[in-house]
Amino acid sequence: MEPTTTVRYGMSNTISRAFDIEYTIGDLIADRSILGALSAPEGVVAVSNGQTLHAGAMVSEYPTITLEKQASSKA
Amino acid sequence: MNTNEPIRSEIILHEDGNFYRRDVHETVIQGAARALRESLADANYNHSIIPRGVISYSPNETDVVHKHPYFVSHNVKVEDQSTLKFHVFVHLRDGFPMPEALRIRSNTATNALGYPAYTLQPSRTYCSDRLTDLDIGTPVTAFYWNKDYTMYVCIKNLEMRNDTNGTLWNTGTQKTAYLFGIHKKTGAVATFNLPNIYDDGRICTGPDFVGDAEVRYNINMLDDYITELLKALYLAPFNNDLRGDDSDHLIVTDNGYSISREDKVKAFAARNNIPEEEVAKHPRWFNFFRPISNELLLDFAQCRISTTH
Numbered sequence: 247m248e249p250t251t252t253v254r255y256g257m258s259n260t261i262s263r264a265f266d267i268e269y270t271i272g273d274l275i276a277d278r279s280i281l282g283a284l285s286a287p288e289g290v291v292a293v294s295n296g297q298t299l300h301a302g303a304m305v306s307e308y309p310t311i312t313l314e315k316q317a318s319s320k321a
Numbered sequence: 322m323n324t325n326e327p328i329r330s331e332i333i334l335h336e337d338g339n340f341y342r343r344d345v346h347e348t349v350i351q352g353a354a355r356a357l358r359e360s361l362a363d364a365n366y367n368h369s370i371i372p373r374g375v376i377s378y379s380p381n382e383t384d385v386v387h388k389h390p391y392f393v394s395h396n397v398k399v400e401d402q403s404t405l406k407f408h409v410f411v412h413l414r415d416g417f418p419m420p421e422a423l424r425i426r427s428n429t430a431t432n433a434l435g436y437p438a439y440t441l442q443p444s445r446t447y448c449s450d451r452l453t454d455l456d457i458g459t460p461v462t463a464f465y466w467n468k469d470y471t472m473y474v475c476i477k478n479l480e481m482r483n484d485t486n487g488t489l490w491n492t493g494t495q496k497t498a499y500l501f502g503i504h505k506k507t508g509a510v511a512t513f514n515l516p517n518i519y520d521d522g523r524i525c526t527g528p529d530f531v532g533d534a535e536v537r538y539n540i541n542m543l544d545d546y547i548t549e550l551l552k553a554l555y556l557a558p559f560n561n562d563l564r565g566d567d568s569d570h571l572i573v574t575d576n577g578y579s580i581s582r583e584d585k586v587k588a589f590a591a592r593n594n595i596p597e598e599e600v601a602k603h604p605r606w607f608n609f610f611r612p613i614s615n616e617l618l619l620d621f622a623q624c625r626i627s628t629t630h
Contacts, residue, residue: 256614257510257622286614293616312616317521 251305255284255313265305272301275313286313391547394621406480409547410621413472416464416578417500419516422559425458430572433591434584441571443516443559463559463577465515470502471625474524475618476550491532491546498524498554501613503622510613510622515571516559520611522618524554 248264253274261283265274271292274280281288290313292299305311332340392410422441430438441463466472477497499522501512512522519525532550572580572588580588590597613619 254616254619256612257508257619290614296617312619313614314616315521315614317519317523 249306249309251308252310253280253284253305253313254310255281255286255290259284259286267304267306269305270301271299271303271305271311274305274311275301281313284313287315290315392621393543394617406478408617409476409479411474411476411547411551413466413474416466417472417474417513417515418462418464418555419559420462420556421460422463423458424461424463424573424577427572427588427592429592430588433587434580437575438572438580438588439574441559441573461577463571463573464579465513465571466578467502467513467582469506469582470504470511472500472502473621474551474554475499475501475621476547477617479546479550481546493531495528496526496530496532496550498526498530498550499615499618500524501618501622503625508622508626510619511610512613514609514611517557521615522611522613526554526557 250262250264252260252262254260261280275290275292276288278288280286281290293312293314294308294310299308299311391412394408394410419441421443423443424439424441427438427440430440439458442458475498477499478494479496480492480494499512500515500518501510501522503510512518512520514520517525530550530553532546532553572585574580586597586600589600593600613622
């Protein structure tokens with residue numbers, strides 16, 4: 247069975263599925279269907295275990311990935 | 322430890338008559354001694370939440386005293402076994418202080434609420450002469466406090482080096498701090514649109530938020546180390562870049578604490594001369610609470626929810 251990866255945005259939005267072995271972090275954060283399913287905006291970064299993942303890394307290598315919105319403004 | 326898979330989701334009927342969805346997660350809490358030992362010795366990533374210690378802090382300018390447990394989380398990749406890297410979460414039961422705010426009485430809000438209510442302005446926008454001549458307000462330390470949320474400050478990336486004598490010292494690396502809250506009913510995680518707070522919850526600390534690199538600590542002096550860092554956050558003046566529109570959210574009482582959400586609705590409606598039911602539809606109102614997407618803060622929130630319900 248292919249390993250699944252859980253992608254999370256915010257406290258309650260998650261999807262879990264098996265990703266193609268060549269599917270990269272860059273593909274993930276540009277995938278509008280996934281971003282839409284998670285209600286995540288464009289321009290997020292992918293983080294796992296405290297490390298920001300680079301665009302060429304393979305999604306399937308991580309059991310969990312959190313999409314983080316970057317700060318855009320200060321009150 | 323996997324904090325991502327909910328054990329169960331349930332719909333609860335709260336005493337306020339509304340239904341709320343609650344996800345309950347199972348986590349493993351390690352003992353503090355074991356977790357700290359592993360963070361020094363284990364070459365793998367670790368993640369646990371360790372209730373620890375008491376912080377007491379009462380600077381002259383404010384009256385903030387933390388006497389509540391705080392939490393240490395380590396999410397460590399140990400490259401050098403003499404280095405300890407961890408994160409700290411401090412429970413803000415007394416609110417988040419905003420020193421040197423200028424408090425100005427709002428007659429409209431006072432009339433609407435039935436008790437003295439004040440708006441806040443950054444004191445640095447007014448010169449001392451104007452303060453004296455116009456008597457437009459009194460600088461105070463106000464506190465943002467929200468009874469709907471359990472509020473925390475997270476100080477991320479604390480790093481201490483361990484020498485051969487067992488003494489730890491601050492490595493002087495830049496720290497990042499966050500202000501956020503966990504909604505008591507829904508478990509939603511949000512930050513607040515306050516001065517000095519970015520919309521991802523980061524506190525604007527400036528480039529030198531590193532602590533005192535000259536002071537030596539041992540592992541039992543963690544409270545002192547964290548207290549020093551909190552002082553730097555708490556003494557930062559109420560910032561000039563408070564946006565005018567959002568100052569409507571910052572209404573405080575005589576003792577300097579922010580008012581309840583229900584009273585904010587009343588005050589907002591009165592000050593803007595619109596019906597209360599319209600306030601809930603006002604988009605600016607909801608911009609005050611900003612959802613958090615930070616992995617570290619979400620993991621902490623999930624762990625806290627699973628251990629408090």
